[in-house]
Amino acid sequence: MYLSRGIPIGYAKAIEDHGLGVVPPHQLSACVGSVKHVRSSDGREFVTYPSSYDPGPALCDHLEFALKHEGISLEVLAALFRAVKQGPFEDELSRHIQARPTGQNTRRLWFLYEFLTGRRLPLEDVTTGNYVELLDPKRYYTATPINSQRHRVRDNLLGNVDFCPMVRRTPSLQEFEAKQLANEAARIVESYDEDALRRAVDYLYAKETRSSFNIERETPSQQRAARFVSLLRELPALDSLNEAALVHMQNVIVEDRFKEKGYREAQNYVGESVGVGLRQRVHFISPQRKMLPRLMAGLLSSLDRMMASSVDPIVHAAAISFGFVFIHPFEDGNGRLHRLLIHYILSRAGFTPQGLIFPISAVMLQRKDQYDACLESFSKPLMKLIDYEVDEKGLLTVKGKTSGFYRYVDFTRMAEDLYRWTEETIRTEFRDELDFVVRYREARPKLDGVVELPDTLRNRFVQFCLQNGGRLSKQKRTKYFINLTDKEIHALEKVVQKYLVPRPKAPAT
Incomplete structure (x- = not known):
């Protein structure tokens, strides 16, 4: 077991x-x-x-202890309710509830049993007493409550029985909330003029695109x-998402031959070929195909519920x-869609300044080890639980039911990491791109004062210099700028070095 003593x-x-997996x-x-x-x-x-x-x-009594001291683990409870002998356990649970019908954790346990199993215990509805929140808002992020009159419980879960994420209010997340990063981003935007913002838009979108593909090594x-x-650019205009919208998004970002008409039809996994005979080392296994409709319907319902709340x-x-990326509903494009969903939600919630984008994927790419560790915080313990086999053609078959593993995930670690990457994005990548646009606007007339180059060639000169510490390499000069004199090259380099080469950042105080 997990406890040593x-x-x-x-x-x-x-x-x-109960030997719960x-x-x-x-x-x-x-x-x-x-x-x-x-x-x-x-x-x-x-x-x-x-x-x-x-x-x-x-x-x-152990379950009430868990609800009081350990919080709510929907995955453990759902697995337990499947494992127990239904009749005897329902009798025991009914007697337990009848013995303390107004107890807060008793009512929570009653609600959770009926919520997770879809069964109804042979008990009369509660008619007295105050309503109790299912999740303690001081311990968890919660949705707008829905009253369950039968249990006098206020269901404030972030989802439903098909998909219900859990996120705990850790000190780290509370500290991030207090920083009000959206307001900080708005103040940054206000410090630049409209022309600079307009010029920065293309850079920001291009940077996010390159980085998102680079994460996938594409x-x-x-x-x-x-x-x-x-x-x-179109994401903020989408009022809601459904399967058709996600399929359209998948079709847009993948090669034409990998476009899909709906959610995947086969079992997929993340792995690599190793050793003699190219055996498969499997790193992550997604849910079985038959569970996709319920899981994805639950995820989209949860998305809407959180937005409304x-x-x-x-x-x-x-x-x-x-x-979404754990459910992996498509054969191709899941990682890029996963990052697109971040932008969709942040823009719809008004967190991202209108018309702009935070190049979060650029920070994820720079912090690739952190990003991988975040994904593995779920995939590594998951892989210890799934029974599967891979045949000689690389086709993977999952044995047994696995949908519960993906349905009630604790996303606290993911929320903490995304907050950390978003903060870094706003304070570095976002501001740096805006600063560069302003500096380039100042540098352009200086460059043109040396020699008027076509826009494409001027931009290429700047790019090559920035890639080489402010100087144009001999190779690039010979290939692209053979017509420029040594004096012109030197003068153009001086402008790039003065206006565009990033200056060392001051140490944090």
Whole structure:
């Protein structure tokens, strides 16, 4: 098990007693010693409590302990409710509820059982007492509540039974929220004139496009890159997304031969060929095809619910975009669509200044190790749970049901990382591009004062100089600028060095 010592309690007790194959929840607990102790590892907490906290032998008491002390793990609960013998457990749960019908965690447990199983316990509706929030808004990001009159519980989950992301309000996320990055971006925009902003737009969209393809180790044709830029520009005008809209987006960004008419028809996975006979090393397995309609319908419903609830835009974007890439609904283009969804949500929520874009993919590319680690925080524990085989043709078959692994993911880590990358994007990539446009506007008449070059050739000269520390290499001069004199080359280099070569950044104070 995940705990090295003590008597498992709460979710750990349920996982161990019923042999549940689940991605470990954020917190696991045990009883040992006389002092509470918390140990953190790989983003999870392992907590030991004094023996006085032991809930005893009854499963329902352990579940109430979990709801109170460990939070709500929909994946563990759903797996448990599938594993128990239905009749005996429903009898036990009904008696437990009847013994304490107004208890807050009792009502939460009752609601969650009926929510996750679709079954109705033989109990009368609660008629007295105040409503209780299902998720504690101080511990979780929540949606606008929907009252469940039967349980007197306010359902404030971010999704529904088909797809329901969970994001905890960690100190890190609360610190990011307090920075109000959207307001900071707006102030940056206000500090530039309209001409500079207009000139910067093309740079920003082009940079995001190049970076998103580079993350996938792809170099798109000019036509594909132009289609991607057009799609980025069109995103804010989309009121909502559905399967048809996602298929259209996929068709725009992939090569024509890889266009799809709907969600994928085959099992896909992320892997690489290794060794003799090109065996497949599998890094990630997506859900089985038969589960895609429900998962994707749930994801799109969750997207709309969070939008209507004004959930923090970065949290919203992380849950939906990473949820999308984990579901992997297409054969090709999932990574680029995943990053497009970030821009769609940030623009629709008004986080991104109108008409502009944050080149977040540029920071993801620079922080590729962090980006991969973020994805692997889900894929690595997942791969330990999936039973599969790959045949000699590279076709992968999944054995058993796996949809629960993708349905109730904790996206806290993804939200923290996306906030970190967004902050860096706004304070570096976004501002640097705007600054460059202003400097280039100042440099252009100086360059033209030396020699008037066609726009394409002037831009190429600047680009080559910037790639070579402010000087034009002999190779590039011979190939492109043989008609320029040494004096002209030297003068043009001086302008580039004065106005356009990035200056060292001042150390942070």
